[in-house]
Amino acid sequence: MLRECGLAHKTIIFVLDEFDLFTQGKQRLLYSLLDAMQCVTSQAVVIGVSCRLNGWLKSAYWVVERVISCNVHRVVDVLVDGYLNLQVSVEILNLFLRVYAKNANVEQCLLVFEKMLRNQLLPDVKNCNRILRSLRDRNMVAKAREVYRMMGEVGIKPSIVTYNTMLDSFCREGEVQQALDLLSEMQRKERYPNDVTYNILINGLSKKGEFNLARGLIGEMLNKGLEVSAYTYNPLIYGYCEKGMVVEALGLGVEMEIRGVSPIVSTYNTFIYALCQQGRASEARQWFSVMLKKNLVPDIRSYNTLIYGYCRLGNTNDAFSLLHDLRTGDIFPTVVTYNTIMDGLCGKGELEDAMQLKDEMTRCGISPDVFTYTILVHGSCKAGNLLLAKELFDEMLHKGLEPDSVAYTTRIAGELRLGDILKACKLQEEMSVKGFPPDIIIYNVFVDGIAKLGNLEEATELLHKMVGDGLMPDHVTYTSVIHAYLEFGNLKKARELFDEMISKEISPTVVTYTVLIHAHAGKGRLELAHMYFSEMQQKSILPNVITYNALINGLCTYRRINEAYSYFAEMKARGIGPNKYTYTILINENCDLGNWQEVSRLFKEMLDKRIQPDSLTYSAMLKNLGKDCKSHAIEYLDFIILGDEETSVIAAGEADRAVMVHFGFGPTSYLGKHKSLCAFPDNTKLYCSKHDFIRAV
DNA sequence: TTAGGGTTAG
Numbered sequence: 001m002l003r004e005c006g007l008a009h010k011t012i013i014f015v016l017d018e019f020d021l022f023t024q025g026k027q028r029l030l031y032s033l034l035d036a037m038q039c040v041t042s043q044a045v046v047i048g049v050s051c052r053l054n055g056w057l058k059s060a061y062w063v064v065e066r067v068i069s070c071n072v073h074r075v076v077d078v079l080v081d082g083y084l085n086l087q088v089s090v091e092i093l094n095l096f097l098r099v100y101a102k103n104a105n106v107e108q109c110l111l112v113f114e115k116m117l118r119n120q121l122l123p124d125v126k127n128c129n130r131i132l133r134s135l136r137d138r139n140m141v142a143k144a145r146e147v148y149r150m151m152g153e154v155g156i157k158p159s160i161v162t163y164n165t166m167l168d169s170f171c172r173e174g175e176v177q178q179a180l181d182l183l184s185e186m187q188r189k190e191r192y193p194n195d196v197t198y199n200i201l202i203n204g205l206s207k208k209g210e211f212n213l214a215r216g217l218i219g220e221m222l223n224k225g226l227e228v229s230a231y232t233y234n235p236l237i238y239g240y241c242e243k244g245m246v247v248e249a250l251g252l253g254v255e256m257e258i259r260g261v262s263p264i265v266s267t268y269n270t271f272i273y274a275l276c277q278q279g280r281a282s283e284a285r286q287w288f289s290v291m292l293k294k295n296l297v298p299d300i301r302s303y304n305t306l307i308y309g310y311c312r313l314g315n316t317n318d319a320f321s322l323l324h325d326l327r328t329g330d331i332f333p334t335v336v337t338y339n340t341i342m343d344g345l346c347g348k349g350e351l352e353d354a355m356q357l358k359d360e361m362t363r364c365g366i367s368p369d370v371f372t373y374t375i376l377v378h379g380s381c382k383a384g385n386l387l388l389a390k391e392l393f394d395e396m397l398h399k400g401l402e403p404d405s406v407a408y409t410t411r412i413a414g415e416l417r418l419g420d421i422l423k424a425c426k427l428q429e430e431m432s433v434k435g436f437p438p439d440i441i442i443y444n445v446f447v448d449g450i451a452k453l454g455n456l457e458e459a460t461e462l463l464h465k466m467v468g469d470g471l472m473p474d475h476v477t478y479t480s481v482i483h484a485y486l487e488f489g490n491l492k493k494a495r496e497l498f499d500e501m502i503s504k505e506i507s508p509t510v511v512t513y514t515v516l517i518h519a520h521a522g523k524g525r526l527e528l529a530h531m532y533f534s535e536m537q538q539k540s541i542l543p544n545v546i547t548y549n550a551l552i553n554g555l556c557t558y559r560r561i562n563e564a565y566s567y568f569a570e571m572k573a574r575g576i577g578p579n580k581y582t583y584t585i586l587i588n589e590n591c592d593l594g595n596w597q598e599v600s601r602l603f604k605e606m607l608d609k610r611i612q613p614d615s616l617t618y619s620a621m622l623k624n625l626g627k628d629c630k631s632h633a634i635e636y637l638d639f640i641i642l643g644d645e646e647t648s649v650i651a652a653g654e655a656d657r658a659v660m661v662h663f664g665f666g667p668t669s670y671l672g673k674h675k676s677l678c679a680f681p682d683n684t685k686l687y688c689s690k691h692d693f694i695r696a697v
Numbered sequence: 698t699t700a701g702g703g704t705t706a707g
Contacts, residue, residue, distance in 0.1 A: 234698080238698065241698095266698055267698095269698055269699080270698060272699095273698070273699070276699095299699095300699080301698065301699050302699085303699085304699035304700075305698085305699050306699095307699085307700095308699065308700070311700095334699085334700095335700080336699055336700045337699085337700085338700090339699095339700040339701070340699075340700050341700095342700090342701095343700065343701065369700095369701095370701080371700055371701045372700090372701085373701090374700095374701040374702070375700075375701050376701095377701090377702095378701070378702070404701095404702095405702080406701055406702045407701080407702080408702085409702040409703075410701075410702045411702090412702090413702070413703075440703080441702060441703050442702085442703080443703085444703040444704075445702075445703050446703095447703085447704095448703065448704065449703095474703095475704080476703055476704045477703085477704085478704085479704040479705080480703075480704050481704095482704090483704065483705075509704085509705095510705085511704050511705050512704080512705085513705095514704095514705045514706075515704075515705055515706095517705095518705070518706065522706095544705090545706085546705050546706045547705080547706085548706090549705095549706045549707070550705075550706055552706095552707095553706070553707065556707095579706090579707095580707080581706055581707045582706090582707080583707090584707045585706085585707050586707095587707095588707070614707095616707060617707085620707085
């Protein structure tokens with residue numbers, strides 16, 4: 001049964017018989033023995049080792065796991081001191097290394113490793129690799145290098161796994177050159193790289209943006225007849241996507257298929273994420289379908305990513321329908337799923353719906369986390385409901401959730417928006433105490449907040465003072481102050497700050513140029529606006545839809561509509577899609593000019609492009625209608641409303657207000673079921689579906 | 698390899 005097998009000083013070593021070990025009674029005995037002996041004497045140690053030849057390691061592993069879970073670490077000392085047969089000691093110590101590595105206890109791993117080496121006991125290379133992997137996962141590359149060196153010194157021959165782990169460590173640190181050096185060393189030692197080696201290097205190179213070198217390695221793999229898999233292509237695809245090079249990424253997808261390499265779920269998830277980030281949710285959805293056609297099962301990440309894509313576009317309806325889809329499958333939504341939709345709702349100003357979703361997730365057993373609260377605090381601030389923001393922040397604290405720097409920053413930005421600089425400063429001090437020293441973002445929040453409140457000099461001072469905290473103002477800091485000066489009408493001072501920014505070699509961005517163009521064009525300084533517009537392009541800073549809108553708006557304001565139209569054409573030609581702002585600006589101008597046919601054409605064009613007009617678009621169209629005409633429109637509205645159960649609650653007399661209430665609700669479904677909306681003074685008709693019309697009015 | 702904080706337009 002229980003055999004005493006060695007007694008030295010106060011140390012007792014027992015060996016358990018395999019048969020007994022697996023009976024429940026014996027397991028209990030072992031536990032109580034461990035407990036008891038630990039209480040009686042700290043040096044009392046139990047090691048159960050099955051001495052049967054078949055499967056003895058498994059049983060011993062089981063015992064070592066228990067010994068470790070009972071914190072009887074001193075067993076190691078007994079073993080290295082040589083109380084047991086050397087061979088058995090090494091085997092058991094290897095088990096300790098294995099269990100410690102499995103428990104991610106790097107400190108104990110290193111301790112055992114070093115003790116073994118000091119006593120000329122050589123650990124198995126597999127366990128050395130386990131230690132190296134733990135160190136890699138903790139980004140302890142220097143220590144990993146030391147272990148690797150010690151292995152060499154005592155003559156533990158590295159395996160291919162050793163090399164691959166070290167290569168991965170170097171790559172994760174961004175030390176691709178060191179990785180390549182090690183590759184040469186491998187080849188010198190005739191340790192030939194395998195597919196994993198190449199995959200790791202391709203990953204490292206892709207992260208550095210060295211796409212051509214990475215692609216070259218794929219070529220090398222093929223030449224050597226090594227297996228090229230999705231794990232080879234994924235890092236490269238991910239690297240391209242991260243740089244926004246979706247065309248190249250998708251091209252690699254095609255290349256994979258040609259070479260007979262099957263993409264896996266994560267490959268498609270990468271495509272989906274990249275497309276969603278660029279606002280191309282419909283294309284992302286197509287990849288989702290491709291995945292299904294290939295009998296691959298989308299995971300929660302696929303769903304979360306696509307939901308994110310829809311939310312980015314403000315399309316929360318499709319996001320909700322995906323939430324429903326995944327529930328009907330075997331996949332369960334996570335806190336990320338809910339947070340994503342809640343952020344989408346907040347972005348549209350639908351705070352109440354977001355709050356409801358918070359209740360719903362709680363009912364489903366998913367606890368709101370710091371992200372959830374930050375999203376809602378941000379949403380409440382945006383909606384101007386600072387009281388709710390405070391309540392939510394406090395609720396987060398009461399639940400024992402620790403706000404991180406993002407949560408604090410969000411709250412501070414809210415206080416500043418409402419003008420409470422003192423409260424903002426207090427929160428910032430609290431943040432510092434909690435170990436979040438001011439970063440560039442918190443400075444930018446203060447600079448922008450203070451500037452927007454009209455304290456321009458104070459903001460400028462803060463911009464110059466942050467250097468004292470070791471933080472350099474960046475393009476956002478300068479853009480904020482420049483923007484504030486422009487808004488308060490001091491164009492000259494704004495231009496001076498812009499020059500200062502350039503002289504400090506802080507590169508302006510499209511946002512910087514856009515605020516300058518917007519202000520100058522809006523104030524009739526069209527030549528300067530044009531100057532900035534061409535200057536940015538000389539610097540390869542590409543204008544976006546907002547830049548064009550700023551220009552078009554200025555040109556319209558100063559009745560230079562032909563030039564406005566030529567920019568309108570230019571942006572389309574450059575693939576920059578006009579949005580609801582662009583159309584509203586042009587519709588507004590054409591209404592002022594009485595070009596009703598053009599208004600009608602523009603309105604139809606935007607609906608055709610599935611761009612949802614909002615209250616300002618409709619106000620622009622309705623503002624110049626004669627009273628008769630307006631009442632005609634409202635009569636028509638009544639006619640439609642009366643036939644519609646859902647909206648019939650709106651009293652006919654309140655139709656005008658109802659118009660405003662229903663503006664901007666959800667996506668327009670322009671189904672081509674035309675009905676006339678209203679007639680302009682020259683009898684031009686505006687057409688849209690009944691559905692749109694109700695939304696509009 | 699999915700979610701949150703800072704600068705832009707009607």
